[in-house]
Amino acid sequence: xxxxxxxxxxxxxxxxxxxxxxxxxxxxxxxxxxxxxxxxxxxxxxxxxxxxxxxxxxxxxxxxxxxxxxxxxxxxxxxxxxxxxxxxxxxxxxxxxxxxxxxxxxxxxxxxxxxxxxxxxxxxxxxxxxxxxxxxxxxxxxxxxxxxxxxxxxxxxxxxxxxxxxxxxxxxxxxxxxxxxxxxxxxxxxxxxxxxxxxxxxxxxxxxxxxxxxxxxxxxxxxxxxxxxxxxxxxxxxxxxxxxxxxxxxxxxxxxxxxxxxxxxxxxxxxxxxxxxxxxxxxxxxxxxxxxxxxxxxxxxxxxxxxxxxxxxxxxxxxxxxxxxxxxxxxxxxxxxxxxxxxxxxxxxxxxxxxxxxxxxxxxxxxxxxxxxxxxxxxxxxxxxxxxxxxxxxxxxxxxxxxxxxxxxxxxxxxxxxxxxxxxxxxxxxxx
Numbered sequence: 075x076x077x078x079x080x081x082x083x084x085x086x087x088x089x090x091x092x093x094x095x096x097x098x099x100x101x102x103x104x105x106x107x108x109x110x111x112x113x114x115x116x117x118x119x120x121x122x123x124x125x126x127x128x129x130x131x132x133x134x135x136x137x138x139x140x141x142x143x144x145x146x147x148x149x150x151x152x153x154x155x156x157x158x159x160x161x162x163x164x165x166x167x168x169x170x171x172x173x174x175x176x177x178x179x180x181x182x183x184x185x186x187x188x189x190x191x192x193x194x195x196x197x198x199x200x201x202x203x204x205x206x207x208x209x210x211x212x213x214x215x216x217x218x219x220x221x222x223x224x225x226x227x228x229x230x231x232x233x234x235x236x237x238x239x240x241x242x243x244x245x246x247x248x249x250x251x252x253x254x255x256x257x258x259x260x261x262x263x264x265x266x267x268x269x270x271x272x273x274x275x276x277x278x279x280x281x282x283x284x285x286x287x288x289x290x291x292x293x294x295x296x297x298x299x300x301x302x303x304x305x306x307x308x309x310x311x312x313x314x315x316x317x318x319x320x321x322x323x324x325x326x327x328x329x330x331x332x333x334x335x336x337x338x339x340x341x342x343x344x345x346x347x348x349x350x351x352x353x354x355x356x357x358x359x360x361x362x363x364x365x366x367x368x369x370x371x372x373x374x375x376x377x378x379x380x381x382x383x384x385x386x387x388x389x390x391x392x393x394x395x396x397x398x399x400x401x402x403x404x405x406x407x408x409x410x411x412x413x414x415x416x417x418x419x420x421x422x423x424x425x426x427x428x429x430x431x432x433x434x435x436x437x438x439x440x441x442x443x444x445x446x447x448x449x450x451x452x453x454x455x456x457x458x459x460x461x462x463x464x465x466x467x468x469x470x471x472x473x474x475x476x477x478x479x480x481x482x483x484x485x486x487x488x489x490x491x492x493x494x495x496x497x498x499x500x501x502x503x504x505x506x
Contacts, residue, residue: 079131082162082199086132100132107138114139120146120154120171127177128157141166144187148173151186155179156206162199168192180204248275259310270294305329420504428500432492435461435485437502443485445498446478456481461488 077100078087085104093100110116116139118127129137137156142165152171156163156179169175169187178184179197182205187193194209237243245251254260265271267285284292302320314330334341343351352359428443435441447470459465470481470493483491484503 077132081160082129103132103134106134107132110134110138110140112140115141115143117143117145118154120144120148120152120173120175122148123150123152125152125154126157127154129161129163137161137163140164142168144169144171144175146171148175151176153178156197156204159204160199160201161197163197165195165197166192167195177206179206183207417506420506423502423504425499425501427498429495429497431495432490433485433500434490435487438487439502439504440484440486440489441500441502442482443491443498443500444480444482445496446480448478448495448497456483456491456493458483458485459490460486461490 076089077092078089079085080087085107086100088097088100116136118125118136118139127137127142128135144167148171151174153176156177159180163179165177167175167177167187169189169191172189174186174188176184176186177195177197180200180203182198182200182203185193185195185206185208187195192210195206196209197206198204265283267283270280270282273279280294282292282294302318305315305317308314308330315328317327317329319325319327346352346359346363348358348360350358423439424437428445433443456468456470457465458468470479481496481498485491
């Protein structure tokens with residue numbers, strides 16, 4: 075009966091009665107195979123995009139190494155086929171190339187080891203359907219931690235309750251890692267007194283809470299610059315932002331409410347004149363600080379201040395205009411005295427004659443009428459109406475029992491008088 079070989083390591087099992095006088099050679103070769111299977115470290119040189127890792131029966135081969143150190147210069151992702159596909163294999167892999175190495179044995183799962191990374195893998199030797207498994211990803215922490223990278227064959231996420239760093243938390247390369255993302259933002263960031271957030275490869279720009287100085291936010295070493303129409307967002311929902319609005323009218327646009335905290339906070343507009351400065355709804359406020367300070371001590375309520383709503387010019391000017399429009403016959407002699415204007419009545423007022431026993435003012439203005447009665451001695455009377463249903467009677471006599479007693483009345487538009495026969499003159503009371 076001839077020799078047979080172990081399925082997984084290819085160790086020769088000498089058949090009964092075989093290899094007389096050659097047992098030592100075969101046995102020593104088997105010991106070399108066993109040594110390689112247990113502790114062997116082999117360098118596997120890769121090229122191109124494929125490689126076969128073979129375990130040969132009874133002879134030393136690359137597939138027998140326990141530790142595989144991948145080397146060479148593959149032209150892309152290199153697929154390493156473990157042969158034969160019915161051999162169980164356990165490998166410790168270090169990928170020292172610049173490309174990903176993918177281990178396969180059959181149509182089952184494969185395992186990829188990223189460039190510069192390592193993994194512990196096994197092949198199940200299931201024949202054409204054989205699969206390769208990454209044991210690294212199944213460890214207790216679900217991660218392999220090598221001191222610099224958290225992950226298995228490729229970097230993966232780690233979950234911690236608290237991560238304590240004695241010295242620093244570092245990315246793999248300068249600028250090679252982010253803190254948070256657009257969909258997984260961090261919460262509060264706490265920075266101790268007088269410690270800085272530094273920017274740039276030379277760290278020549280920084281933001282610091284200057285506790286030793288004036289308890290202020292200190293930006294040192296340079297400007298804070300955002301590209302045109304780019305925003306600085308705040309909040310989980312990003313509903314507050316600051317933007318240089320270049321597409322609009324080259325202004326700093328703040329979206330969301332702006333609240334200045336209680337305390338000694340100042341808002342200083344460096345230039346405020348008739349050309350630029352504080353605007354409300356796009357309209358420039360032209361009052362000076364001194365003029366606005368006249369309001370200091372005013373105890374008016376919001377409702378009282380709202381009485382100025384709609385005021386569009388100097389209030390005194392508007393009052394003067396209203397006075398001129400409504401009080402045509404009045405003038406202000408002083409701050410407390412109002413008098414009749416010397417020219418209170420227009421010189422174009424019409425003069426007219428009246429006669430008969432009645433007169434109704436059908437003109438467009440009130441009228442002043444004077445006249446005399448045509449009756450002889452004794453008393454007579456006038457009935458006066460205002461044109462709107464009101465009336466009254468006036469007894470008229472001058473007391474000398476003579477004739478032609480005088481009278482005078484001011485009648486509104488539509489007003490009338492009636493009584494004894496009379497003659498007289500009237501004048502329209504047209505305002506100047």
